[in-house]
Amino acid sequence: VTQIRIVSGQDVRRLLDMQSAMAAVERGYVLKSEKKALLFPIVCHDFSPQFTGDMDIKSGCIQSEGVLGLKLVTWFEPNPQRGFPALYGTILLCDSLTGRPLGLVDGSSITAIRTGAAGGVGAKHLANPAAQTALMVGTGLVAKYMIASTLLAMPHIQTVYISGPRDFNHAKQFARDLPQVLREEIFSFYSRDENLMQRLERAVFIPVERLEEVVPRCQVILTATPSHTPLIRREWVQPGTHFSCIGADMKGKQEIDAALFAGGRAFVDDLTQAVEVGEAELPVLQGIIQPGDLTEIGLVINHTAAGRQSAQDITIFDSTGIALQDLLCAGAVLRAAQALNIGTCAEL
Amino acid sequence: VTQIRIVSGQDVRRLLDMQSAMAAVERGYVLKSEKKALLFPIVCHDFSPQFTGDMDIKSGCIQSEGVLGLKLVTWFEPNPQRGFPALYGTILLCDSLTGRPLGLVDGSSITAIRTGAAGGVGAKHLANPAAQTALMVGTGLVAKYMIASTLLAMPHIQTVYISGPRDFNHAKQFARDLPQVLREEIFSFYSRDENLMQRLERAVFIPVERLEEVVPRCQVILTATPSHTPLIRREWVQPGTHFSCIGADMKGKQEIDAALFAGGRAFVDDLTQAVEVGEAELPVLQGIIQPGDLTEIGLVINHTAAGRQSAQDITIFDSTGIALQDLLCAGAVLRAAQALNIGTCAEL
Numbered sequence: 001v002t003q004i005r006i007v008s009g010q011d012v013r014r015l016l017d018m019q020s021a022m023a024a025v026e027r028g029y030v031l032k033s034e035k036k037a038l039l040f041p042i043v044c045h046d047f048s049p050q051f052t053g054d055m056d057i058k059s060g061c062i063q064s065e066g067v068l069g070l071k072l073v074t075w076f077e078p079n080p081q082r083g084f085p086a087l088y089g090t091i092l093l094c095d096s097l098t099g100r101p102l103g104l105v106d107g108s109s110i111t112a113i114r115t116g117a118a119g120g121v122g123a124k125h126l127a128n129p130a131a132q133t134a135l136m137v138g139t140g141l142v143a144k145y146m147i148a149s150t151l152l153a154m155p156h157i158q159t160v161y162i163s164g165p166r167d168f169n170h171a172k173q174f175a176r177d178l179p180q181v182l183r184e185e186i187f188s189f190y191s192r193d194e195n196l197m198q199r200l201e202r203a204v205f206i207p208v209e210r211l212e213e214v215v216p217r218c219q220v221i222l223t224a225t226p227s228h229t230p231l232i233r234r235e236w237v238q239p240g241t242h243f244s245c246i247g248a249d250m251k252g253k254q255e256i257d258a259a260l261f262a263g264g265r266a267f268v269d270d271l272t273q274a275v276e277v278g279e280a281e282l283p284v285l286q287g288i289i290q291p292g293d294l295t296e297i298g299l300v301i302n303h304t305a306a307g308r309q310s311a312q313d314i315t316i317f318d319s320t321g322i323a324l325q326d327l328l329c330a331g332a333v334l335r336a337a338q339a340l341n342i343g344t345c346a347e348l
Numbered sequence: 349v350t351q352i353r354i355v356s357g358q359d360v361r362r363l364l365d366m367q368s369a370m371a372a373v374e375r376g377y378v379l380k381s382e383k384k385a386l387l388f389p390i391v392c393h394d395f396s397p398q399f400t401g402d403m404d405i406k407s408g409c410i411q412s413e414g415v416l417g418l419k420l421v422t423w424f425e426p427n428p429q430r431g432f433p434a435l436y437g438t439i440l441l442c443d444s445l446t447g448r449p450l451g452l453v454d455g456s457s458i459t460a461i462r463t464g465a466a467g468g469v470g471a472k473h474l475a476n477p478a479a480q481t482a483l484m485v486g487t488g489l490v491a492k493y494m495i496a497s498t499l500l501a502m503p504h505i506q507t508v509y510i511s512g513p514r515d516f517n518h519a520k521q522f523a524r525d526l527p528q529v530l531r532e533e534i535f536s537f538y539s540r541d542e543n544l545m546q547r548l549e550r551a552v553f554i555p556v557e558r559l560e561e562v563v564p565r566c567q568v569i570l571t572a573t574p575s576h577t578p579l580i581r582r583e584w585v586q587p588g589t590h591f592s593c594i595g596a597d598m599k600g601k602q603e604i605d606a607a608l609f610a611g612g613r614a615f616v617d618d619l620t621q622a623v624e625v626g627e628a629e630l631p632v633l634q635g636i637i638q639p640g641d642l643t644e645i646g647l648v649i650n651h652t653a654a655g656r657q658s659a660q661d662i663t664i665f666d667s668t669g670i671a672l673q674d675l676l677c678a679g680a681v682l683r684a685a686q687a688l689n690i691g692t693c694a695e696l
Contacts, residue, residue: 002436004452006352006694043388043407050411055447057407057418059391063398070405070420072440074447088350088447090696092420092440099403099422099436104352104452106696344694346354348438348454 002101007333007343009106015336016110016329017189018148021117022124024332026301027065028324029121029269033298037062037324039270052077058323061096068096071107071326091330101348103334107326110333114325116145118269119222119244122317124153125300126267126307127242131219132156137211137231137255138224138247139164139174146222146246147178148186151203154220160205161214165231168209175205212236223247223255234259239312246319248279256316258283264314267297267307270322279318294318350449355681355691357454363684364458364677365537366496369465370472372680374649375413376672377469377617381646385410385672387618400425406671409444416444419455419674439678449696451682455674458681462673464493466617467570467592470665472501473648474615474655475590479567480504485559485579485603486572486595487512487522494570494594495526496534499551502568508553509562513579516557523553560584571595571603582607587660594667596627604664606631612662615645615655618670627666642666 007015031037037060044056059070073089080086089107094100119142123131134157136147147160162178164171182200190196208214215221215236223245225231232243234257243264247255261283268274275284275291283289297317299305308315337343355363379385385408392404407418421437428434437455442448467490471479482505484495495508510526512519530548538544556562563569563584573579573595580591582605591612595603609631616622623632623639631637645665647653656663685691 001356002454004354006354006452006696008349008695010349010695038393040391040393040405041389043391043405045386045388045409053447055409055416057388057391057405059405059420061393061403068403068422070418072407072418072442074416074442076445076447079446082446084446084448088442088449090440090442090449092438092452094420094422094436094438097424098427098430098432099401099424100432101436101438104354104440104694104696106350344692346452346692346694347356347358348354348452 002348003345004101004348005103005334005337005343005345007103007105007337009109011337011342012106012109012333013185015333015342016113018117018145018152018186020332021113021329022121022149022152024328025114025117025121025325028322028328029298030302031062032270032322032324033296034302036064039323058326060323060327062324062327063096065328065331066096067093067327067331068099069093069327069330071323073107091326093327093330093334105330105333110326110329112141113145114329115246115321116142117149118319118325119146119246120149120153122244122297122319123150123220123242125297126315126317127154127220128240128308128311130156133159133218134220134222135161135163135214135218136222137163137165139171140224142224142246144178144181144186146224148182150220150222151200155199157220158202158204160203161208161218162205163208163211165225168207171207175207178205225255226253227255228252230254230257232256237314239314241314243316244319245279245316248277248281249320250277251281254282255279258286258288260314260316261289264316266294266316266318267300268294268318269297269320271296273320274318278320350696351693352449352696353451353682353685353691353693355451355453355685357457359685359690360454360457360681361533363681363690364461366465366493366500366534368680369461369677370469370497370500372676373462373465373469373673376670376676377646378650379410380618380670380672381644382650384412387671406674408671408675410672410675411444413676413679414444415441415675415679416447417441417675417678419671421455439674441675441678441682453678453681458674458677460489461493462677463594463669464490465497466667466673467494467594468497468501470592470645470667471498471568471590473645474663474665475502475568476588476656476659478504481507481566482568482570483509483511483562483566484570485511485513487519488572490572490594492526492529492534494572496530498568498570499548503547505568506550506552508551509556509566510553511556511559513573516555519555523555526553573603574601575603576600578602578605580604585662587662589662591664592667593627593664596625596629597668598625599629602630603627606634606636608662608664609637612664614642614664614666615648616642616666617645617668619644621668622666626668
């Protein structure tokens with residue numbers, strides 16, 4: 001008889017702390033760049049014109065971590081009108097040694113956390129470590145996780161500007177609520193680490209209406225929007241700035257001026273995906289950079305490639321999202337759930 | 349909160365009767381041929397030379413049935429030495445209207461039942477309805493289901509020869525046990541239908557060692573072996589014989605003489621798969637038939653294409669297995685499980 005454990009989104013948020021998520025994401029990037037993991041072809045389907053929606057299946061196998069599995073994600077735009085969330089994600093994990101099913105883990109919570117973690121991982125390895133001021137562009141589901149991972153990774157950041165490009169009032173509300181949200185939902189894991197908590201509590205969040213006024217003052221800029229036109233112009237950006245851009249995940253999406261790639265140094269989670277659907281897509285199409293100018297961040301993390309080389313470098317991390325992040329985070333969740341006997345066990 | 353139902357293999361066998369499985373398989377064939385269902389590209393990976401094993405993900409969406417989902421199957425040859433089954437299958441079903449996860453259903457039981465059902469569906473639509481004698485080549489997991497579906501579909505069959513091409517003793521044991529296995533595991537669903545039960549109970553199962561002695565006497569021949577060389581020669585086969593071949597599911601596999609395709613009429617579940625990996629692969633490669641000579645059985649079932657045209661026709665049904673069979677059978681299982689509150693419910 002096969003026993004499988006089902007872990008809900010609520011339990012994922014109780015079990016997966018941001019430092020563990022960041023460690024899993026880093027491990028995923030390194031395993032990918034060292035070709036020590038298998039990434040299978042992505043299945044995807046766009047349901048339009050029948051309705052606005054899509055689905056995809058990302059799968060892979062990481063023998064060294066004992067994990068084989070997949071994530072099924074559906075995004076159906078009409079759902080909220082019917083009382084359902086637009087996005088559903090489900091991760092099925094199997095033992096890579098035997099293929100035996102091990103767990104079913106909510107995938108939308110994992111996606112939000114690991115995507116947010118990627119922003120901080122980019123900053124950790126590419127931003128100027130002395131950076132004191134950050135900007136978050138976007139106030140969606142991922143923003144709080146992206147800010148949290150960046151605060152954890154960048155010990156000197158004390159000010160985070162918040163821009164909701166389409167709705168300043170929402171940005172104000174988001175900034176007002178954020179200290180409590182971070183304390184209760186994300187940093188509560190670290191409540192015993194007083195030094196860390198004191199530092200994290202010092203961060204202030206300031207809503208901003210006009211990006212051109214704050215961009216020049218920020219050394220770390222995080223973007224997580226569904227934008228199809230650049231929100232940040234090259235002329236606003238000071239030397240030394242780091243970007244972590246996670247919004248672009250399909251053709252045509254773009255958050256920052258393609259010209260920033262010209263003088264900058266660009267890093268990606270996956271070369272193929274970045275050029276096809278990421279922030280790097282349009283700079284490559286426009287001939288501003290060549291695919292060969294992009295470096296996988298896994299090679300920076302494992303010290304095979306250079307990251308930032310001077311305090312003046314403009315660095316860009318383009319994260320499109322890879323299955324290994326999901327599988328490794330879900331694996332960490334499942335181990336914690338087993339240890340604490342959280343979730344539902346079922347015979348399969 | 350999303351509730352998901354987990355249904356084990358044991359419960360699948362209690363919930364899915366063979367007539368319902370055959371109806372689901374027929375519906376899948378028709379929906380496929382009428383292009384009323386989406387079949388997504390198959391993900392597959394062969395782990396050799398690291399070890400002998402493979403995995404695949406088959407997925408699809410059937411809006412008219414409300415089902416979107418996938419089946420993950422792993423086959424790891426070394427497993428039995430470690431105390432695990434070689435094959436694991438897991439089916440994840442979502443609501444096609446919203447994408448919401450609905451259920452996780454054991455996939456190995458579904459695979460065996462729906463594959464066996466396909467054999468009987470082939471006989472039902474293509475064999476001479478007056479057939480009285482059948483032959484089952486193969487005594488593996490699927491054989492009992494294939495025999496059951498054929499007995500249900502063919503009211504005049506009273507004798508079924510059983511050949512285990514590699515092990516006659518196993519065939520003898522299998523034939524001896526079969527009446528009880530069928531009665532207790534498969535026909536028990538129909539115990540209230542006395543006429544049907546009386547007919548089914550009349551069937552006799554006779555183990556055979558030499559295929560050439562019985563092939564000429566059988567009007568329906570079922571094959572379910574992993575063979576890579578033809579087991580049945582053309583010269584043994586009488587006019588009017590029907591074949592349901594379900595063993596060939598990868599390049600190089602073959603159960604019957606390719607020459608049988610020359611004079612016969614060949615039907616398949618999926619044109620592309622049959623030519624790539626099915627029983628039709630080698631006859632096409634050898635130029636014995638053209639892909640255009642093959643007809644999808646869904647078109648026969650919905651009366652768009654002709655099936656058998658005379659009592660003398662040799663008909664061949666080449667079943668490679670399609671995701672729609674799995675999704676529709678799993679959907680039927682899930683509906684029954686919900687109605688009877690069987691399985692485990694979990695928050696996701």
